[in-house]
Amino acid sequence: MSARPLALSSRIPQGFAHAGLLWPSLGVILVFMVAPIAIMLTYSFLVPGAYGGVEWTFSTAAYEQILFERDFLDDSLTFTPDYLIIVARSLIQATVATLLCLVISVPTAYYIATRSDRVKNIWLFLITIPYWVNLLIRTIALLFVLRDDGPINSALLDVGVIGQPLALSYNGFAISLGLIYSFLPFMVLPLYSAFERFDFRLLEAAYDLYASRRVAFFRIVLPVMRPGLIAGSLLVFIPSVGSYLAPDILGGGKTLMIGNLIGTQFQAARNWPFGAALSMILLTITLIVLLWLARRAAQQQRSN
Amino acid sequence: MKKPAVVTALLASTVSTPASAAGDLFIYTWGEYTPPEMVEKFEKTYGVKVHIDTYDSMETMLAKLKSGAGGYDIIVPGHDTMTILIGEKLLEPINVAAMPNYQHVDEMWRDVFWDKGRLYSAPWAWGSTGLAVDRDIVKGDDTSLKILFEPDDAVKGKINMLRDVNDVINMALRYLGKPRCNDNPEDLKAVLDLLSTQKQFVKSYNSETKELLVSGEAAVSMSWNGYAMRARDERPSIEYIYPNEGYTGWMDNVAVPKGAPDIENAKLWINFVMDPENAAMITNYARYANGIKGSEAFVDKALAGAPELSPPESAPAPEFLTACTPAVTKLYDRVWTKLLR
Numbered sequence: 146m147s148a149r150p151l152a153l154s155s156r157i158p159q160g161f162a163h164a165g166l167l168w169p170s171l172g173v174i175l176v177f178m179v180a181p182i183a184i185m186l187t188y189s190f191l192v193p194g195a196y197g198g199v200e201w202t203f204s205t206a207a208y209e210q211i212l213f214e215r216d217f218l219d220d221s222l223t224f225t226p227d228y229l230i231i232v233a234r235s236l237i238q239a240t241v242a243t244l245l246c247l248v249i250s251v252p253t254a255y256y257i258a259t260r261s262d263r264v265k266n267i268w269l270f271l272i273t274i275p276y277w278v279n280l281l282i283r284t285i286a287l288l289f290v291l292r293d294d295g296p297i298n299s300a301l302l303d304v305g306v307i308g309q310p311l312a313l314s315y316n317g318f319a320i321s322l323g324l325i326y327s328f329l330p331f332m333v334l335p336l337y338s339a340f341e342r343f344d345f346r347l348l349e350a351a352y353d354l355y356a357s358r359r360v361a362f363f364r365i366v367l368p369v370m371r372p373g374l375i376a377g378s379l380l381v382f383i384p385s386v387g388s389y390l391a392p393d394i395l396g397g398g399k400t401l402m403i404g405n406l407i408g409t410q411f412q413a414a415r416n417w418p419f420g421a422a423l424s425m426i427l428l429t430i431t432l433i434v435l436l437w438l439a440r441r442a443a444q445q446q447r448s449n
Numbered sequence: 450m451k452k453p454a455v456v457t458a459l460l461a462s463t464v465s466t467p468a469s470a471a472g473d474l475f476i477y478t479w480g481e482y483t484p485p486e487m488v489e490k491f492e493k494t495y496g497v498k499v500h501i502d503t504y505d506s507m508e509t510m511l512a513k514l515k516s517g518a519g520g521y522d523i524i525v526p527g528h529d530t531m532t533i534l535i536g537e538k539l540l541e542p543i544n545v546a547a548m549p550n551y552q553h554v555d556e557m558w559r560d561v562f563w564d565k566g567r568l569y570s571a572p573w574a575w576g577s578t579g580l581a582v583d584r585d586i587v588k589g590d591d592t593s594l595k596i597l598f599e600p601d602d603a604v605k606g607k608i609n610m611l612r613d614v615n616d617v618i619n620m621a622l623r624y625l626g627k628p629r630c631n632d633n634p635e636d637l638k639a640v641l642d643l644l645s646t647q648k649q650f651v652k653s654y655n656s657e658t659k660e661l662l663v664s665g666e667a668a669v670s671m672s673w674n675g676y677a678m679r680a681r682d683e684r685p686s687i688e689y690i691y692p693n694e695g696y697t698g699w700m701d702n703v704a705v706p707k708g709a710p711d712i713e714n715a716k717l718w719i720n721f722v723m724d725p726e727n728a729a730m731i732t733n734y735a736r737y738a739n740g741i742k743g744s745e746a747f748v749d750k751a752l753a754g755a756p757e758l759s760p761p762e763s764a765p766a767p768e769f770l771t772a773c774t775p776a777v778t779k780l781y782d783r784v785w786t787k788l789l790r
Contacts, residue, residue, distance in 0.1 A: 195775045198515045399654060399789065401789045411512055413508050
């Protein structure tokens with residue numbers, strides 16, 4: 146049995162075999178990623194059809210609309226902060242969610258990684274349990290928990306701590322909580338695997354060499370943890386920026402995030418090119434974050 | 450009529466009964482709108498297997514049809530959307546007026562402006578978009594939109610608005626006494642001011658009106674009449690109000706989208722829907738009037754005199770609006786974005 150792989154690799158020319166293995170994934174990327182993005186990019190430079198759809202006339206109006214609007218009264222082109230405010234809100238909400246996930250996940254992941262194998266598996270299993278249920282249903286469940294007549298408010302009212310239900314739902318707080326709740330495991334798991342790989346003897350060695358706790362953390366722990374931190378932060382930040390359900394359900398539709406704004410453009414507003422342009426902006430934001438992190442990682446590598 | 454996405458998603462799978470099919474019928478409609486017993490009866494009668502998909506807004510349906518995703522035999526568009534669908538040539542002309550059961554259609558719903566002479570569609574159900582209030586909190590018998598736009602302290606923070614650009618702006622325009630489908634910048638600025646001031650008292654912009662009213666989270670909510678009646682079943686203090694400033698009337702129609710896979714089965718369904726006994730099932734289930742003469746005999750006694758189905762003498766007539774022009778839609782979207790930014 147052990148001779149088989151060897152025989153196989155000696156029969157097929159290496160380079161050719163490896164390139165061939167790439168085709169399935171390349172095919173998937175071409176069909177499901179490159180093509181949709183190309184369509185989106187094309188649509189973003191067209192004119193909206195009267196009742197949805199697009200007309201095949203080139204226009205950059207969709208991109209202008211993000212920053213400028215025709216005035217209600219005199220039709221002059223003026224700067225409008227409306228869409229920037231929505232984009233900024235999305236970025237802030239996502240950043241807050243990422244930071245809070247980080248704060249919660251570091252001790253959690255550390256705790257799990259330092260248990261015995263059996264206990265570790267139980268904890269990891271528990272973390273994945275909520276993911277057996279669809280995100281939509283989990284978000285609605287969270288709304289039921291936060292509502293005026295939900296368990297939290299009912300309990301506090303019964304005990305007499307509060308006289309009026311706390312405003313836990315339909316606001317920014319509920320949106321943040323929803324984002325954290327939705328994406329927390331995406332932070333815990335990469336951090337866990339980073340901690341698990343961490344060789345705690347390195348830390349002992351550092352202390353033996355008179356490193357302070359601070360120095361030991363920044364020089365020993367952080368560099369080892371960095372890939373996990375970056376992966377976890379990206380996995381939380383990216384879906385949070387484009388989040389649709391949390392603002393829609395937990396925020397009560399009172400404030401838009403960029404995901405909701407895009408949704409509106411394809412439906413009620415019937416402005417597909419603008420929706421496509423906003424999607425391109427969202428994609429660009431994601432790319433910028435990714436590139437920035439990649440550059441930082443490369444710099445770090447060099448300085449080490 | 451609009452239905453919340455959530456309920457729709459959860460219930461989407463409840464209606465599909467396997468039968469020894471002489472074909473299939475694919476229906477694309479609002480959630481919680483098609484009586485299961487009606488589907489069962491149709492399947493038994495014609496040996497056709499019925500499949501139901503649901504949407505939560507006209508925009509969703511229109512976007513799906515426009516993007517070319519077909520495969521449906523039946524859609525149930527609102528009357529204002531009918532105008533768009535006919536204009537965009539997205540419907541099959543099936544001459545509903547020539548069908549045997551057309552004789553049962555109430556004269557009032559025959560030569561309607563959205564489908565002159567009923568070439569494309571049959572009536573499904575009709576209703577209104579007014580206000581539902583919790584009379585335990587909103588005392589008195591005021592039927593003014595003031596309850597909604599200049600709320601008393603008891604109501605502040607307990608207001609729900611439909612998540613629908615047109616319905617919300619139309620209601621604000623009525624309160625201000627301005628025409629609907631309005632492209633006058635001054636009027637729209639006034640609308641934005643009114644809605645922005647009101648927003649601080651609004652709990653949510655949400656189409657789950659029944660849920661919010663029953664749980665007591667909303668004391669005042671924009672609502673469809675049938676949905677308000679279902680809320681009243683669970684919370685008797687809920688009252689449906691026909692605002693004295695006016696309110697929107699709508700009719701949903703059964704039509705066949707262009708390129709339907711099985712037009713013959715679609716026609717069978719449309720004729721079936723116009724039968725009084727079957728139409729009554731719609732009213733009993735969805736709590737909306739149906740537009741078919743003789744169906745009253747089969748409608749549940751409890752529904753017959755319900756205030757949600759028969760407006761009081763003093764109420765104004767419902768206003769059946771046409772779809773606004775693309776220019777107006779664009780302006781409305783800007784008001785909406787500024788309101789929710």
